[in-house]
Amino acid sequence: MGIDPLPLDPELVRTLSGVTTATLTTVLLKKGLRNLWMRGTKPIKPGQPRVVARAFTLRFVPAREDLATPASWASPISTRAAIEAMPPGCIAVVDAMGVTDAGIFGDILCARMQKRGVAGLVTDGVIRDLDGVLASGLPVWCQGTAAPASVAGLTFVGWQEPIGCGGVAVFPNDVVVVDADGAVLIPADLLETVVPIAVEQERFEGWVVHEVAAGVALPGLYPANEATLARYQAWVKTQG
Known part of the structure; x- marks a missing residue:
């Protein structure tokens, strides 16, 4: 579904791993780009490593009762299917519309992402099953936690397409750098x-x-x- 994911040069990852998001926002501001810091993307726990990766995008829309059901989790268009399409080393960037009363991912999904080598999860929404998510070892940046499942407030509609996350336009394969200050996007065409x-x-x-x-x-x-x-x-x- 959507745009094919691209690899990211390991040397570029190493280089950007030494640059803070604060520095990046200043550099991007000098280039006239003011809106590339994703609001609400806070580390789920202190001490998470800085992550540098290409964005693998996922998108939710408002819940609709005929679509947002537990049965939808088995659909070909589901968060489960999207996770199986994620390449190692990507960072999942999820448009949850800023909804904070429905957890988009829980312990099982985060454990599977970790197993697949996903570098981290960034969302303007929230996660659920906090203890299990922490135990998975997957670095997460979000607005917090909520017990209800995603279908309580959201409908999942696709992956690897342009999204909005924390008020920022995110395109598949843009580069995301995330640390203690949150997530910053570098447009793919501006990397060099x-x-x-x-x-x-x-x-x-x-x-x-x-x-x-x-x-x-x-x-x-x-x-x-x-x-x-x-x-x-x-x-x-x-x-x-």
Whole structure:
């Protein structure tokens, strides 16, 4: 169903794993892209690793009584079928319309995703079976938990098509970076432009943090004036 998933260069994953979502939002803002942080995507537990992966999208619409039934879980168009189509290394990005009283996935589905090598789950909705989801080891970013099943408030309609998640337009194979600050999307076509800038921004801000720790005042340091940039460039040369 929908667009075929694409692999992501492991070297790019390694590189972006060292860049925070805070840095990425700043870099994207400088490119004129203000709306790429997905609202409501909070880590389900502290200490989850940063995840970098291509988006595998899933979409729910409002519940309709003739469609949103337990019997629908066995349909060819179901969350179960979608999970079996997920490639290893992807991140499932789920449009749950911000609904917070129906859990889109529970322990069994998350355990299956973990078994298939899915890198994580991001949604503007909620999950259920919290203890089991945590035990599955699948990293999850969502709005929280709810006991009712998805069909109590949502109808699943498809995967690998454009969706909205947390107010952000997400297309299959866009790249998602998610950490303690939530989920940020990098449009697939902008990867080659954004990544080098983000890596350099991360290095510069790391240097600034050390300068602040050494007692340097912020005016002229951040944002940097010419003298600060000269000192920074001199430091860069010492790093080989």
